Amino acid sequence: MVLLDGKKLADELKAEIKKQVDAIKETGGKTPHLAAILVGNDGGSLTYVGHKVKACEQVGFKSTLLHFQDTSVTEDFILNEVKKLNENSDVDGFIVQLPLPKHINADKVIMSINPKKDVDGFHPVNVGKMTLGLPAYISATPYGITKILERYNIETAGKHCVVIGRSNIVGRPMSILMSGQSNTGNATVTVCHSRTKNLKEITLQADIIIAALGKPEFLTADMVKEGAVVIDVGTTRVTDSTAKNGWRLKGDVKFNEVAPKCSAITPVPGGVGPMTVVSLLLNTLKAARHEV
Ligand code: GUN
Numbered sequence: 001m002v003l004l005d006g007k008k009l010a011d012e013l014k015a016e017i018k019k020q021v022d023a024i025k026e027t028g029g030k031t032p033h034l035a036a037i038l039v040g041n042d043g044g045s046l047t048y049v050g051h052k053v054k055a056c057e058q059v060g061f062k063s064t065l066l067h068f069q070d071t072s073v074t075e076d077f078i079l080n081e082v083k084k085l086n087e088n089s090d091v092d093g094f095i096v097q098l099p100l101p102k103h104i105n106a107d108k109v110i111m112s113i114n115p116k117k118d119v120d121g122f123h124p125v126n127v128g129k130m131t132l133g134l135p136a137y138i139s140a141t142p143y144g145i146t147k148i149l150e151r152y153n154i155e156t157a158g159k160h161c162v163v164i165g166r167s168n169i170v171g172r173p174m175s176i177l178m179s180g181q182s183n184t185g186n187a188t189v190t191v192c193h194s195r196t197k198n199l200k201e202i203t204l205q206a207d208i209i210i211a212a213l214g215k216p217e218f219l220t221a222d223m224v225k226e227g228a229v230v231i232d233v234g235t236t237r238v239t240d241s242t243a244k245n246g247w248r249l250k251g252d253v254k255f256n257e258v259a260p261k262c263s264a265i266t267p268v269p270g271g272v273g274p275m276t277v278v279s280l281l282l283n284t285l286k287a288a289r290h291e292v
Pocket of ligand 1: 095096097098099120140141169
């Protein structure tokens with residue numbers, strides 16, 4: 001069984017990005033600049049955005065965090081902040097951390113982002129281009145997963161890939177990428193979700209399983225074929241009094257019993273998570289170079 005070490009791969013990719021940023025700076029080019037809008041104080045969002053800002057520092061990017069702690073900010077206020085970032089020529093790309101407070105229409109906010117600066121790849125223009133196989137920002141988690149498949153030489157062509165979960169951020173784009181024509185695509189894809197019947201019958205046919213439903217330890221050994229590749233996208237915080245913060249991350253896969261059956265598997269933490277952050281950096285570098 002191969003442990004797909006996302007942390008190690010992310011460190012390697014960050015070193016590669018840093019070299020490119022150093023070269024840009026040495027030749028007098030502009031430092032890539034990522035900005036983030038964060039509303040409120042949700043623990044998960046604070047952690048994720050913190051990781052993104054730290055990763056920017058590590059590779060030599062400039063970063064700006066616009067943190068509005070008051071969750072009663074209006075939709076118009078956020079739309080105006082997006083407008084300012086769209087117009088700020090020093091900012092190459094930016095993200096609006098989700099979820100937003102319920103009274104703010106997240107779809108409306110995403111649609112107001114200039115697609116050329118949408119390094120999260122959430123805008124319909126980028127989703128559409130990605131679907132058509134055109135150059136686009138691919139949302140960070142699916143992009144990170146394709147990098148894991150690529151770097152670990154996991155064969156995807158002709159394989160049956162079962163994606164569990166159909167979110168706009170992970171499951172849906174992942175299913176499109178896996179069936180697309182690329183070196184990490186060409187798979188036969190089945191998308192399963194909360195209304196799927198006989199889920200186990202389907203997952204047992206899978207050569208590759210991508211679990212992205214957000215239910216801790218949902219995928220158990222009896223649902224997995226011998227030799228399958230398992231990618232665990234789950235990052236649920238569960239209470240753990242022995243952990244430093246009083247919680248720890250749990251994936252969607254019951255790792256201890258599933259791992260022995262797999263040819264390759266990602267751990268949680270240290271699998272998909274670190275690759276998501278690096279993918280955002282890769283997208284920001286593309287934005288700085290006007291490649292999309
Ligand atoms: N919330 C959970 N994942 C993400 C992500 O990749 N980007 C943003 N902006 N918000 C998220």
